[in-house]
Amino acid sequence: MATIRSVAKLAGVSVATVSRVLNQRGYVHIETEKKVLKAIKELNYTPSIVARSLNNKKTNTIGLILPDITNPFFPELARAIEDVMQIYGYTVVLCNSDGSVEKEQEYIDILKQKYIDGIIISTSNFVIDQELFSQIPIVTLDRHVTSEKIPSVEGGNYEGAKLATEFLLSTGCKHIAHLQGPETIRNARERRDGYIDVLKAKGCFDGNLIVAADYDIKKATKVTFELLERDSSIDGIFAGNDLMAIGALKAIQMHGLRVPDDISVIGFDGIALGEMIYPELTTIAQPIYDMGAIAARILVKLIEEVPLESTHHKLDAQLVERRTTRRLST
Amino acid sequence: MATIRSVAKLAGVSVATVSRVLNQRGYVHIETEKKVLKAIKELNYTPSIVARSLNNKKTNTIGLILPDITNPFFPELARAIEDVMQIYGYTVVLCNSDGSVEKEQEYIDILKQKYIDGIIISTSNFVIDQELFSQIPIVTLDRHVTSEKIPSVEGGNYEGAKLATEFLLSTGCKHIAHLQGPETIRNARERRDGYIDVLKAKGCFDGNLIVAADYDIKKATKVTFELLERDSSIDGIFAGNDLMAIGALKAIQMHGLRVPDDISVIGFDGIALGEMIYPELTTIAQPIYDMGAIAARILVKLIEEVPLESTHHKLDAQLVERRTTRRLST
DNA sequence: ATGATATGTGTAACCGGTTACATATGAGGT
């Protein structure tokens, strides 16, 4: 590999001059610049980002810590982040934490050692380390941390859940069950609370209709199947995420019940998968791609020390009516 | 951040000694080592990987270039790769190429500039650059390149396709259609050829029953819907991948036909999604996770210059019978 | 006693960039 010194020698100038033309900084005579450019081309030279990183302490690399890229919600987020990071000249390192605090911490340590410029993390149980935040730019995404200081991007979980429940009610559902995500994950609790508050306001809340399925599709199938055996009056299910909704759908069909005639199902997230299945899933869609893109832009600002207009971003989720819910009675 | 020099000063030794205890190389007196370790702990020192990279030319980072992480096949691969790379102490950079040669090349250039240690790439149209291969360790995964030298990991596409077609035949299907992937992608052609060869051997091949759906779910739905309108005799569909199979399923259900009673459907890949839907998809399952893991191990060997036993790995795909195909008549 | 070898440690060059500082020249203002 050609180095800056070999270029300098070939062009008959000093390394400082080569560096100047490389970075378009300082004064360089137009003729000198041409010579340097010619030498660069001739040697097929590209500067070593590693060497450069050693003094600026900038690697143009960010870390993306997700629970599990295999969960269909996250690839969409990852894609968005990668797309915008590419525009800004950053590269993204992928880390799967499986939602474990230890793994998250381990990855953070490695990333710091590698002089990564910033981190986007979707975490449930991330212990807020204010010290850490002062060391490295971080933004939390979807699953966030209780901290005023750390920028966050998330969907409107509570509001979305209310929307879902109200919609089910409006289509005539009387007994609506809720498939809940992990108690430890804040957005799962918020979605449950939205559901509870709507039903309580209507005076038809029944705690027995909330079952835990941990954002897991198989668990959702199992748990829904049991729920249906136990209680035949259920005519609507609000799942805390689309994955669980799809799991529930399967259980319903296995039960020989029809969707949406016998039971309506509504999910949450708006993952692409919802459109792929039959019948297509009605859901509260979050702007997943936008969430990722915004998180990425915020991180870039943080890194480049551009002041943020606001630190906490909540993106509205909206109802996408498809085929697993009954039509509104007009 | 503490540096090796500050540690050396605190411990009262030279930087070389600190480096020695850090890398467990050379002779260090046990007492000296203790002093150094104490200083390291006291300063909470971790060596800068960037500085280290500058002389070893090793970054312990690899690039993973995939067409699109949003396609459900790839997250499983990515997960496997990340898992084994983590074991070996490597970090993985994610790149989405959208199957474009330009983007692939662009990423390769950036990765090389960053002194990445190696690349795993799933490419269809990758122009084999022997020169490139001599510059940086590469392994191709799933979608590979015609080259003896570049190690590859792939599934048994041709054999798997034969298996699928034979199975459909054995369950009594008479008119089997094929949803084909992109003509440019080698594995798509191989899968088609397996299908053709089996039917030709049986003397019941009909070219009209092959339709292009480009590994795209929506296109598969559209194309299957049209196919079904055109030809009502079809009683089996072999889709070139699971995504298209799922798309086909949707079209069949929209047509009011029953699966598998009226039409059997078999996919290819064995993505997790196949189990999530209802009815569960029969498929030719590739060991996706293993493919990723093996590719990762090969790359590590390449990087660490451990000789390879073999350069081309073909992993057998196997039939996973689920609910979209009729049972074997006994 | 002597040379060979194992053990233990420090100095300084090196990896490949960036940049503070020094130096030189020419143009413009007074």
Place this chain on the structure above:
DNA sequence: ACCTCATATGTAACCGGTTACACATATCAT
């Protein structure tokens, strides 16, 4: 004519590690 400032370029230190080499001492065989 002299000072100031913009333009143009080079030298060398620095970023934070690794490592070749030098040097010193201890151990052991002959």
